[in-house]
Amino acid sequence: MSSPWIEGLRSIALHVPDLAKAEDFYTRTWRLEVAHRGDDALYLRGSGSDAYVLALHAGGALPQIRQLTLRARSREALDAIRENVLRAGGEMLAQAHELTRDPAGGFGLKFKDPHGRIFQVVHGDARRPDGAPVQDRPIRLTHVVLNSHAVDETQGFLQEALGFRLADRTGIMAFMNCDRDHHSIAVGITDNDALNHIAFLMPDADAVMRGGGRMKDAGFPIQWGPGRHGPGNNLFNYFIDPFGVVIEYTAEVEQIDDGYQSHGPEHWKWPPGRVDQWGISPPPAALLKEAQRRVLFVPT
Template sequence: MSSRWIEALRSVALNVPDLAKAEDFYTTVWQLDVVHRKENAVYLRGSGTDHHLLALYAGGEAPQIRQVTLRARSAEALQAIAEAVPRAGGTVLSPIASLSRNPAGGSGLTFRDPHGRIFQVVYGDARHHQVDPPPDRPQRLTHVVLNSHAVDETQKFLSDALDFKLADRTVAIAFMNCNRDHHTLAIGVSDNDALNHIAFLMPNLDSVMRGGGRMKDAGFPIQWGPGRHGPGNNLFNYFIDPFGVVIEYTADVEQIDEAYQSRGPAEWKWPLGRVDQWGISPPPAAILKDAQRRVLFVPT
């Protein structure tokens, strides 16, 4: 089911009201490492090979999402995307060029989809050697969920512009696939186009749970979880960061291939009172649902 053009999700860039506070949280509590800093920005890596997973920028009274960065499979794929975006209804903001001002380097383009979401696609960006992770340290990003007031239109754009495939569709979410991970981008049914959440891959169940304990000790309780999702089969604990961004520790993401059979809303139904496979987690609270609607893309 993989995309011909997109290899993986690389990183997410956010504007935050207090850069020093954000750096302290994402290094000491969330367990990322600073890999680069410049005036009014800091770049944070996990234990995997991606140069950085989060780029945090100082700015504004409320958090905003600047862009979602994906990695192309080749220079030819990058060119194919540049040609496909306008045909699909998107707008190229920055054509393919060297990203010399970005610490990860490489080349890439930036574009806006028809509803204002901003994506960057890169190729040839710097990688790190794999680090043996501590027990509860994030390795990489596994997915980003973006709200949409027009899910079918957003799904079609991701298919036409980036060659994403629909892995599964529930009443609430369309799960879009580009590689072996069950989903890399997902589209949440909503009345707005905000960032729903960012998911960080942990090594295993124990690390998801230890991370939850560390977050609780630091004053950031689990807002939803622990549990095991239906589509994707992944473990989850959801949290709200100091600024209102919803973040997830996850592990054990289902790996799929061309033989995977997609299912629709009629097949993805929980028994009454259950919101995950285990049946021990209560539904997400109102505070989490509210946070999943508040972080909007930077207007262009």
């Protein structure tokens, strides 16, 4: 299962109220590294091949999503994506051009979907050689979950415009696939279009657990976890960052191909009292659920 045009998820860009505070948290506690500093912007990388995975821009009092960046399989794919986006009801914000202001470079285009979510798709951006994962450091982004007040429309747009496929659908979420990862974007079924959470891939289960301890020591307790999801089969610990953004440490994400059997909500049901495979942790608390509704895309 894979998109003919999208190679994978690369990065997410946020507006945050305090860049210095964000740098301290995301480097010292979350364990990313500074890749580049720009004018009122900070670019952070994991231990993987992406030039950066998180871009932080100076913003107002509340965090906002600036854009979600995907990587195209080819330069020609950008042209196909442009046509697909327009046909699917999206709006182009920037035609394909050289990304001279982006520290990763390459070519890219930008568009918004019918509900105002802003996407960038790039090709030819800088990559670093693959190396061994670094203990307790995030490797890359593995998925981003975006809420939707109209999940069928959002799912349809991702399929038509970007070639994503539905991997699984539960009673609360549609899991969209574009590469070997079970899902790179998931769509939360709710009454708003906020950012649900950002998931960072860790090297192994121990890193997910040690990360939970490190975050707790720094004053950021686990908001949900530890546990193992159903769709994707991945381990998880969820947290809320200093600005109210929900972030996840995850590992062991299921790798799938065209032989994967998709399932619907009737398949993904847990026994009473459980919200994951293990049944150890209580359900997400109200604080987490509220945070998953607050971070919206920048208006265009």
